[in-house]
Amino acid sequence: MHETRSTWRDLQKQQTRQIILEAAKELFETLGYGKTTIRAVAKYAGVGVGTVMSHFKDKASLLSAALMGDWERLIEEVAATTPVDANYRTQLLHAAKIFFEYYARRPSLSRNLLKEAMFSLEVQGPELTAMDQAAREIGVRTLRSAQQRGEIRPDVDCEVMHLALFGEYCFVCTVGLSQPEPDPDQMLAMLESLTDLIARGASPESPGTK
């Protein structure tokens, strides 16, 4: 991913970075994002305040870096557990469900990360861009397959449809995470009804049915 000149100093640097990251994860999880101070992270990691800031642009970057591992694990889980022989609606909602459940497990962290992710002003961090890319790839690929299977009309642009579905997903996330205790089932139900509205327009069947 990133070339590391295997010099003694660089190893040292990567190690302190890891130490900081571990400390941050621990404190974020225990105290939540708001109550975790940079100073506390530094002290817990046994480094200076400035060291933390030299490794991570700001507190938000520290958060996204700390959650990077979780994120990758979720992507893997989605890839591993998605029912291959189900229709695209089921597949996408399954992926959403996995993420909703994670959000419910870490409301504070998810909330703040999403807040940052949505308004990645200026140069958006590489992590968030990666998140966006991953979602796009999964979404568009799933839709294309479904289209080839005839579940979606050929004249539908899968890129646009993914954008529409992803938009509803983000919307459900913001609404759901606005509550003190996000309810993944409720969020999923909401996403289902919104998804169906879009899916119906893309369906090859006559809309009169159902």
Place this chain on the structure above:
Amino acid sequence: MHETRSTWRDLQKQQTRQIILEAAKELFETLGYGKTTIRAVAKYAGVGVGTVMSHFKDKASLLSAALMGDWERLIEEVAATTPVDANYRTQLLHAAKIFFEYYARRPSLSRNLLKEAMFSLEVQGPELTAMDQAAREIGVRTLRSAQQRGEIRPDVDCEVMHLALFGEYCFVCTVGLSQPEPDPDQMLAMLESLTDLIARGASPESPGTK
């Protein structure tokens, strides 16, 4: 809207509130949200720092209060300029256009207000709830009328459909406002394509006609 016991002291209080609000609007507009400090607002208004904080819960509340007037003006503009004899798609996109243009005029303020609005954790301010309500009322009303006119199939739930459209609107807002210079035309084009995807599913015509 709010009963004021007409005592001398309360008038005084309302007046200082107004002065602070004017100062905030001026500075927010000139410097942008990030570069405007509470201290600067206080000094510009000729009051103490604590006075500002006693009138507004935090900086974000000050922003939403300062933009309240603009917001109401936009709502009025929407009500006054919406083409009554157009279909619901045109009507809703017209409303969106007015807001997009405003966002483009005040990128910094809009961005930060939206950021707050989307994640109204804890007790969300009355302003933001009002915004949400207004959008819902306009949206649902418009859709219901269209449904009665036969533009939307009778079995579609207008509440859900509004949620879907509003979700796409919010999504376009976040994507558009993430850019340094939001382009209202581009945002509108994006919203149009997403809206059409939903509208097609709700249309009484056969989807084959495109």
Place this chain on the structure above:
DNA sequence: TTCGTTGCATGAACATGTTCAATATACGGA
């Protein structure tokens, strides 16, 4: 009018994210 109460106004103090000049030390060439 007088006096105790109420509540707005105030700025110093606090909490915390962020910056920066100084320091130490690994690095690579002479």
Place this chain on the structure above:
DNA sequence: TCCGTATATTGAACATGTTCATGCAACGAA
């Protein structure tokens, strides 16, 4: 081996949102 350079590390200093004890002026009852 020795030295100049680059850079990781550091914590004090800074910027700024937020809190709080205090003062003071308006209020209303006696």
